[in-house]
Amino acid sequence: MLTLRQDDILLDRRADDWRMALDQATEALHEAGLVERDYRDGLFDREAQSSTFLGNAIAIPHGTPESRQHVRRTGVRVLQFPAGVEWHDGNRVHVLVTIAAQSDEHLDILRQLTHVLDREGVAERLAGADSRGEVAGLLSRAVVEARLDADTLCLGFPARDRQELALAGAARLRQAGCVGSEFVASVAEQAPLGLGQGLWLVSSERGVEVPALSLATADARLEEAGERVTGVFCLAAQGDAHRGLMERILALLDAGAARELHGLDAETLLARLAGESAAARTRQARVLNAHGLHARPAKQLVQVARAQGLAIRVRLADGGFDAVSASSLTKVINLGARRGQQLVFSAEGEGAEAALETVCQALAEGLGEQVLPFDESREQTAAVVDEPAPEPLPADRPHPAVAASPGLAIAPVFVLRTPHFDYPRLAEDPAVEARRLEQAIREGSEQLEALVGEARGGEVAQILSMHEEMLGDPELLEAAREQLQEGSSAEAAWWDAIETAARAQEMLADRLLAERAADLRDVGRRVLGILCRVELPEPPAHPYILVTDDVGPSDVARLDTSRVRGLLTARGGATSHSAILARALGIPAVVGAGRRVLALEDGSELILDGERGRVIPAPSAERREAAEQRLADHRRREAEAWEARFQQARTRDGHRVEVAANLGNTAHAADAVERGAEGVGLLRTEFLFMAHAQEPDLDTQIAEYREALEALDGRPLVARTLDVGGDKPLPYWPVPKEDNPFLGLRGIRLALTKPKVLETQFRAMLMAAAGDPAAGAPAAGATGRDRPLRIMLPMVKDISEFRAAKQILDRLLEEIPEAERTTDVQLGVMIEVPSCALLAPTLAAEVDFFSVGTNDLTQYTLAIDRGHPELSAQADGLHPAVLKLIEMTVDAAHAHGKWVGVCGELASDAVAVPVLVGLGVDELSVSARQVPLVKARLAEVDLDEARRQAGLALAQATSEAVRDALEVR
Incomplete structure (x- = not known):
């Protein structure tokens, strides 16, 4: 297991920016003999994918899976920057915990550091620490709170x-x-x-x-x-x-x-x-959400509490001695409330009763999630009610689900089914029950010892060793013995002892100890299985695809990635934490496939397609051979695409289609260019607003946009104006509670309620694109006048919203002297709302360009939330209704000499690329990592064939029919 030691810590470093800090980190790893210097590219690639800033002034840079070839041995180096380093996501960093890992051992460090994130004052203490021991102590000492209940x-x-x-x-x-x-x-x-x-x-x-x-x-x-x-x-x-x-x-x-x-x-x-006065009104309500108060329902609860207009506090009824503000998202999440736990809300003053009623009602309704009533007697682990077995999936037929993590896997399945325990609560002879329990504990310990030997080290062995140690805890056995003396059966006494110990750990409100509570229950089920003569399932020694009902982040982190080829779950969505972690581990994953996947037979072969979001049970020899060929072809194409990444994007017969990059951070523009991007087709400017506690001022925005423009070196930048609201709130721009925020104040609608914010953003973009006069002569091909700036407006429904924004832009073009702003500017709209596509002919007469956001356009056209755990598999951008709207948009734009881009996920779908080209799309904007592959895909088709594929797709009735028809070709 990867751990922190004092010898790994380097004090008093200085760096002008985050890049210099990463260079120093690379050198520290190299000097320690941990990596080759080429590992530096892996660190920068990881930052291009997503920021490694963890919180509380700590970042954990680590390489990508591809960079592991440059790791000589596993290790870590901690660099302290007392003056701080401005990270590329706007956060201030004082400590880099830089990791060289030959597998997924960086997760060990992540788990060790989670307890630091919510501790007040740690950032300042890390910055001011003057000894390696002090830094090590701050990073490794868990915060434990005393129990009171x-x-x-x-x-x-x-x-x-x-x-x-x-x-x-x-x-x-x-x-x-x-x-x-x-x-x-x-x-x-x-x-x-x-x-x-x-x-x-x-x-x-x-x-x-x-x-x-x-x-x-x-x-x-x-x-x-x-x-x-x-x-x-x-x-x-x-x-x-x-x-x-x-x-x-x-x-x-x-x-x-x-x-x-x-x-x-x-x-x-x-x-x-807990601080509640005698005058305070209180109400209790139970958490019904399947996964407790995780981020999404917690955010809804906070919004409801804020809307009440008076201070509301909340605490756990069982063991939560301290009440926290219900208006603080971090405080609410840190309660760690699980399904079934009672929350106590309190408020004082006029309207307190009504406010508490509103909050409790929102909790009872699920806070935006579908919930089921809580029946304590039916939700105990030991009393699982049998359900009818689901109907098996048909062999050799694609079964659609939700694409959660890209990649293709071909392997036998291992279905991890929840075991059923059935036992009496009471027994007549405590002595007999005590002997049964002690024998079961010994047998469980022997099982774990054998498994530790088979695991051959690594993280799995560490966890199993910890489980073995837990079984030897005398306190657990003593607690069970007390229950035996009161007449409980060995099974009931043991499980009660496990649950009591687990809940005691959870009450300490420490994330590492919360993980230990889950481990306690795992250990408990092992012994319970022995007592009930129910064998717990063990994964096979050969490679397999794990199939289970659902899986949490800690479960995914424990997967043996040397064996697990893919992950398939009955529940879950593409935005779940487990899906995010699966992507980070590079494990292909398909989620939300329904209960029928649980009827798959262990050992039966499965093709799992994490890109298309589908699985094929018991594939035929022909289909399996085709999948294996796809794997080999994909590896070859990746290598060839990378070599040709700087070539101009064209079809096989020379038709020009620009390939640009989608960015969420201006600091990643240089990386996009290095990967062959011909511009930025979507800069999500909201990241800049989300990275600041207050609205960023004009100078801050100019500096950010200029960084991207300079890196592009004359290539066009398409910047989307502030797109918040819905699922992306800003703490300093509160939005009134809405029954359906996705159909409410978001995008351009919200921006136009504060035109000064939009005006400042327009002004910053225009001035940034003019270059920095103090920087001297501009780079070749990029004068202060011809840096191409394309501004696009999100969530436009018709021409009136475009005109309102254009009026502001036109006024600024008059006010700002030409020498201080760019003259190469266009104003366009995103086609995300069906009405905008239907009205494209009226818009095309006035806008400069269209960019189709296929993610939202699909969601609104099909009336399917793309994050819905049961329906999101059907939210396919290749649906003929969506394609028809894109065709209408392109036809209207080209009739007025305007260009059209596509910046949603569909633009990187290998099946969809020829269809989009055939519909006449002029630009495809994809994630920077996908740029070489999309260019390569374009080079494989000619324009006439693309047009035939587009016509074929438009003639189908469903998205499934579209994909089937295109795959046959």
Whole structure:
């Protein structure tokens, strides 16, 4: 496992920009004998794909899979930049954790660093650290918060003095598994310390397993030596984990509210300690989302809370002692609320009841996701209800789903099915049950030991070793034995012990410990399977395609990439975290394929196409041979395309079609040129606005756009104006709550509500394209006057929105002297809304160009959310209705001498490229990595053949028929 050591840390580095910082990082890896100097290209390629900025002033540069050939041995170098480095995504970086990994070991470092991201002040402390030990400590020390929940409270205890209350609190912490006998003995030796207002405190660090706080109160009002005894806090201290709890207690004392604690029930007392006053209104609501409050539903919850017009706080009902603002996205996500957990919302003042009702109702409705009612008895792991087996997929026939990670895989399948456990809750003889449990634990440990040996090191072996260690935890066995003495069966006692331990870990609100909770349950299921004589499925030793219901990010990260050729899930969408991580690991993935894929037989052969988003079970020999040929051809074509990447893009018979790059960051323009891009066909300028806490000013925008224009060296730049709203909110530009934000204020509609923002963006683009007079003579082929600037407006529905924006641009062209702005400028629109395509003839008379955004055009034409887990497979841009709209757009544009580009995902679809050319499209804009392949694809077809393919596609009735017809050719 890749780990951080003090010897890996280099202090006090300086760099003028992120590129220089990466150069230094490469040199540090090279000097340590970890990489060849060519590994530098891999670091830069990775940044071109996506920023490696992690958060809290930390970036984790690492190479691409292709660059692993330059890694001599696995290692890491940490570079500290006290003055900071401006990263290409606008963030400030003080520490580079630069990784040379021969496999996917950078994920180890990522897991180790996740706990640092939400810790306040870490960025400043990393910048100011003056020793390697201090930097290592900041990067490796996890933040643990002390536990406080209903199980650590001891209320209404029949005590005669505060010493008895202290001991009662210590005993409760021992019962909760937080401390041992040594802690209780330490408390017995102390006299409680007075805090005031009848509250007292005892604390110890001896015998502490999990930091925690108990509060013991008496069953009747108690006085001792003339002093009131409202309650005694018993603190199991460990480091500074208790700091947050003590701050809450001090706040309670400052407010003079401690006297009110006597006689309160557990729920109300926890509310007071969480900062909720007696005047606060509270409501509870259960999380129903299948994957809990992850980013998308959390964002919806925050928007609902903000719209209420008063402060709303939220905490976990089970173990969440600290209430956080429901208007803070990071705070809400960090609650880590899972499906089935209760949230407690609180608010004060006029309208509090109505506001809480609105928030709880939104939670009950799923926050934009489809949810099912929660039935605790049916959702326990040990009580899985049998469902009818799904109908198997037909052999040798393509089954459509969602393309999640590109690539082609041909391998036997391994179906990971959730095991069913059936056992009695009670048993008659505790001794017999104890022997059964101990034997099952021994057998489970032997299984894990054997698997560790088979794994031959690496991450899988590390995880299995950790599981083996967990099985030897005496606390787990002791907790199960207590349940056995109360009459539970071995199965029930074991699973209750596992669940209690897992939930205790999750309450600590640390991401690494949350992963340990998942591991605990994995270990628990292994022993439960032995007790129930249910064998847990083990993956085969040979290469395979993993088929499962759904998979989380941690599951994907644990995949043995040397064996897993592909990933197929019944549920999930292309934007899920697991799909994103699969792409990062280079594993072809198809998701959202439906329950029928779970009926595939283990060992049966499958073709998985992560580019087309389909699978073919039990393929015929002919189809398999064709797929193998595709794999070989793809590798050959990639190599040939790279060699020819700087050639002008043309069809086989010489027809010119420009191939440009889609960018989300101006810093990546130089990389796009290096990959053969003939311009930038889509610059998503919203990245600039999202990278700043406030709206970027004119100078900031000029500098950003100029960076791209200079890198393009006279090649055209097509910049899309600010496209936010819908699923891309800006924190400093709040949008009122909308029932359907994708049909609401977004794109040009939103921009026109603040014309000054649009005006500043226009002005910055015009001035940036004029060049920098202070920089001296411009590069060859790129004078200050002829840097081609193409501005396009997103989400235009008709001519009125275009005219409103053009009026602003025309005024600026009059106001800004020609010497200070470009004269080579065009204003066009994106064809994303069907009405815009249908009205293309009226628009073409006034616009300078069209650029078809096939992603949104498909979504709106077919009324399918392209991120929908069940329907997104049907959102295919090759649908004849979408193609017809593109044809209408091209015909209208060419009738007025205007050009048309396509900048959606369809432009890089190998099947679609000839169709788009045949429809008359003049430009294809794709991801920078796809530029060489798209150029190569163009060179394989001639214009007449492309026109025939376009006509064939338009004659079909469905997207499936289009693809079938084109593949036959």
